[in-house]
Amino acid sequence: MANAFFKIPTVSNEPILSYAPGSPEKLEVKKVLKQLKSKTTDIPMVIGGKRVKTKETVSIHPPHELSHTLGQFHKGNATHVKKAIDAALKAKPAWEAMPWEDRAAIFLKAADLLSGPYRARMNAATMLCQSKNIFQAEVDCVAEYCDFLRFNAKFAEEIYAQQPPVSPKGIWNRLDYRPLEGFIFAISPFNFTSIAGNLSCAPALMGNTVVWKPAETQIYSAIVIMDLLEEAGLPPGVINLIYVDGPEAGDVIFNHKEFAGLHFTGSTGVFQSLWNTISKNLPKYRSYPRIVGETGGKDFVIAHKSADAKIVATALVRGAFEYQGQKCSAASRAYIPKSLWKKVQKFMLADLDSMTMGTTEDFRNFINAVIDKKSYENITKYIKQAKKDPKVEIIAGGEFSKSEGYFIEPTVIVAQDPKYRTMCEEIFGPVLTIHVYPDAQFEKTLDLVDSTSPYALTGAIFAKERSVINLANEKLKNAAGNYYINDKPTGAVVGQQPFGGARASGTNDKAGSILNLLRWVSPRTIKENFNPPSDYRYAFLAEE
Numbered sequence: 001m002a003n004a005f006f007k008i009p010t011v012s013n014e015p016i017l018s019y020a021p022g023s024p025e026k027l028e029v030k031k032v033l034k035q036l037k038s039k040t041t042d043i044p045m046v047i048g049g050k051r052v053k054t055k056e057t058v059s060i061h062p063p064h065e066l067s068h069t070l071g072q073f074h075k076g077n078a079t080h081v082k083k084a085i086d087a088a089l090k091a092k093p094a095w096e097a098m099p100w101e102d103r104a105a106i107f108l109k110a111a112d113l114l115s116g117p118y119r120a121r122m123n124a125a126t127m128l129c130q131s132k133n134i135f136q137a138e139v140d141c142v143a144e145y146c147d148f149l150r151f152n153a154k155f156a157e158e159i160y161a162q163q164p165p166v167s168p169k170g171i172w173n174r175l176d177y178r179p180l181e182g183f184i185f186a187i188s189p190f191n192f193t194s195i196a197g198n199l200s201c202a203p204a205l206m207g208n209t210v211v212w213k214p215a216e217t218q219i220y221s222a223i224v225i226m227d228l229l230e231e232a233g234l235p236p237g238v239i240n241l242i243y244v245d246g247p248e249a250g251d252v253i254f255n256h257k258e259f260a261g262l263h264f265t266g267s268t269g270v271f272q273s274l275w276n277t278i279s280k281n282l283p284k285y286r287s288y289p290r291i292v293g294e295t296g297g298k299d300f301v302i303a304h305k306s307a308d309a310k311i312v313a314t315a316l317v318r319g320a321f322e323y324q325g326q327k328c329s330a331a332s333r334a335y336i337p338k339s340l341w342k343k344v345q346k347f348m349l350a351d352l353d354s355m356t357m358g359t360t361e362d363f364r365n366f367i368n369a370v371i372d373k374k375s376y377e378n379i380t381k382y383i384k385q386a387k388k389d390p391k392v393e394i395i396a397g398g399e400f401s402k403s404e405g406y407f408i409e410p411t412v413i414v415a416q417d418p419k420y421r422t423m424c425e426e427i428f429g430p431v432l433t434i435h436v437y438p439d440a441q442f443e444k445t446l447d448l449v450d451s452t453s454p455y456a457l458t459g460a461i462f463a464k465e466r467s468v469i470n471l472a473n474e475k476l477k478n479a480a481g482n483y484y485i486n487d488k489p490t491g492a493v494v495g496q497q498p499f500g501g502a503r504a505s506g507t508n509d510k511a512g513s514i515l516n517l518l519r520w521v522s523p524r525t526i527k528e529n530f531n532p533p534s535d536y537r538y539a540f541l542a543e544e
């Protein structure tokens with residue numbers, strides 16, 4: 001039975017629960033939040049299936065309640081990186097030899113555990129350590145992570161089934177989808193627990209073994225991922241979780257002969273520096289490493305005068321400020337026609353006025369804290385500068401405080417200059433900049449949207465007129481990898497809108513799709529001849 005080709009069950013998107021007052025899911029998550037806050041959690045690294053503690057610990061605090069301590073993680077060094085590589089290489093032969101259906105079954109079981117008994121714990125950990133409200137946590141660490149696990153298993157089945165279409169009589173042509181030779185390095189960002197899970201699990205599903213380094217600010221939920229995978233039956237050493245500073249880890253990994261691939265999500269600057277290092281070290285490696293990176297964005301919304309002002313305002317408020325604008329897809333620059341602006345402004349200001357900001361444990365808060373001090377300083381630097389600049393006006397928000405947590409009000413800047421700094425640079429926080437353009441200059445404004453930023457991640461056009469939508473589709477063809485018509489530019493769903501951008505936004509390998517999984521295999525073509533020739537002479541050599 002080991003080599004039989006089983007079909008995996010049909011997959012569908014994980015339902016998003018409502019967490020309405022009195023709902024069982026709300027009561028459960030509230031209970032777990034309390035439990036987690038009533039103790040301190042000690043978080044070891046996980047190398048070769050062993051829990052590894054060190055003498056150096058770093059304490060963890062919710063970004064919205066800095067006086068509270070959630071626990072501490074054990075920080076590692078270069079020795080731990082070497083051990084994690086050794087563990088990954090040791091686990092590799094058995095893992096890649098395991099039938100793919102068994103590997104897929106482990107990840108499918110993980111999805112079911114996450115949808116059931118792990119749901120509240122994963123949500124509570126993400127709410128506390130990354131300051132996500134319950135809805136943002138649910139769509140990320142439960143719904144999207146379940147979808148990654150289930151849809152990837154289905155996509156893997158499609159890949160393995162994809163075989164050469166022709167095998168002439170007496171020949172059998174086959175494609176053997178080998179994992180890459182060596183180990184994969186997964187580096188994940190703070191802002192999505194699901195991305196952290198996917199960066200390590202996607203290559204592992206295809207038979208690779210992984211060293212995974214999460215962002216320090218996500219470690220409290222990263223360990224829940226490891227617990228979940230272990231309970232689902234992931235063998236020791238397949239995914240090794242280390243807490244080591246990026247450059248120190250990189251120094252060991254990018255000098256290792258068996259380094260086979262980088263699965264990265266994070267900022268453009270870091271990705272470019274890693275790519276540089278890898279290319280300098282190329283002669284050291286056994287193979288050309290696969291480099292997959294999803295990076296920054298400066299995501300746009302452009303409205304045409306035919307658009308509905310209330311719909312545009314809603315898309316801007318949700319698209320720019322959910323999770324404090326800390327989504328790579330968050331709307332951060334908008335282009336609104338003069339005739340629509342007054343109405344859009346009125347609706348937006350009313351919405352922003354009704355939002356409250358505070359802890360994630362209080363479910364009434366739409367806005368929570370930004371992730372850490374570094375982010376807080378960076379975001380507020382832009383706001384302080386805008387306050388001083390006579391050419392721009394702050395029409396909403398603009399206040400911030402770090403006395404209890406890293407709180408920044410949702411801030412809207414109106415800029416006359418469409419190339420003003422906050423229209424061009426990724427801020428990664430709750431700051432939206434709006435440029436109001438003359439109605440007659442719609443087409444010129446499309447060119448401006450396309451040329452203003454080096455990124456090309458997400459973007460949205462709002463219009464009723466079809467010819468206008470068509471014009472925008474054409475002009476903005478390369479401005480976004482995820483492009484929306486009459487919808488906000490955030491909230492891509494696995495299996496529906498595969499996610500990723502080009503230009504400075506990444507390699508556009510579309511996380512949670514067949515395209516991403518193809519990067520983690522190195523196919524071997526096998527031709528088997530049942531009737532091989534025994535004479536070198538071809539027919540044409542015979543005498544007339």
Ligand code: NAD
Nearest residue numbers: 188189190214215246247250266267270294295296297328
């Ligand atoms: P970041 O670049 O600061 O960190 C990402 C990861 O890289 C972390 O694990 C960090 O520790 C590690 N790192 C940093 N320097 C390193 C080095 N020299 N060597 C090795 N590793 C290193 O990003 P972040 O603040 O965690 O996340 C926000 C960024 O991620 C934003 O730019 C956002 O647009 C981007 N992002 C993109 C996507 C996407 O799909 N395109 C999704 C989420 C986030």
